[in-house]
């Protein structure tokens with residue numbers, strides 16, 4: 001709701017559009033466009049953003065039997081987490097908090113660091129996350145961890161902001177401090193009241209190559225499906241573990 005309110009507050013009148021459309025989470029709904037970017041698109045019923053809509057449609061297409069699936073999602077709130085908690089056989093939901101030991105809880109929510117997950121090997125049929133990996137210092141470790149917790153035959157669906165050209169490292173960790181290689185970039189973090197979190201890299205389409213190098217199979221970027229009619233360029237990345 002806070003995201004929806006902040007989206008309303010940044011409404012640009014010329015960009016405003018409203019369309020009756022099906023939402024992958026809540027069914028027949030209205031999708032509103034407040035601005036011409038991914039953060040300006042919302043389902044008015046459940047608040048799903050363009051990113052959530054993209055991964056929601058990918059879920060419907062590639063993970064139709066959620067009721068039989070053990071799922072790991074790297075957030076504990078929002079339409080995707082709510083949907084998985086209701087629809088999946090089991091849903092391990094977590095948040096990242098730098099001041100909480102991975103595996104421990106804060107305010108009833110499990111905390112996990114994708115670079116060092118506390119889940120057992122081969123625990124999940126499906127792993128999902130949205131707009132996480134660009135904020136992770138060591139994504140090679142993250143990919144290895146995400147693959148480790150997937151069962152053979154399991155699937156990972158996720159989103160990151162995708163840019164033109166090859167992946168560019170924007171920052172790195174050196175001796176525990178962030179060193180910027182390009183002008184510093186930050187994204188808002190709703191969990192911490194909208195405070196900024198650093199962007200470690202801009203991913204390009206070669207994220208598929210990175211996933212294959214990390215041992216995933218059949219990695220691809222789901223094209224934005226015009227039939228679903230959402231605005232923006234949010235696209236889901238799909239990969240499997242053999």
Ligand SMILES: [Zn+2]
Nearest residue numbers: 023026043046
């Ligand atoms: Zn919805």
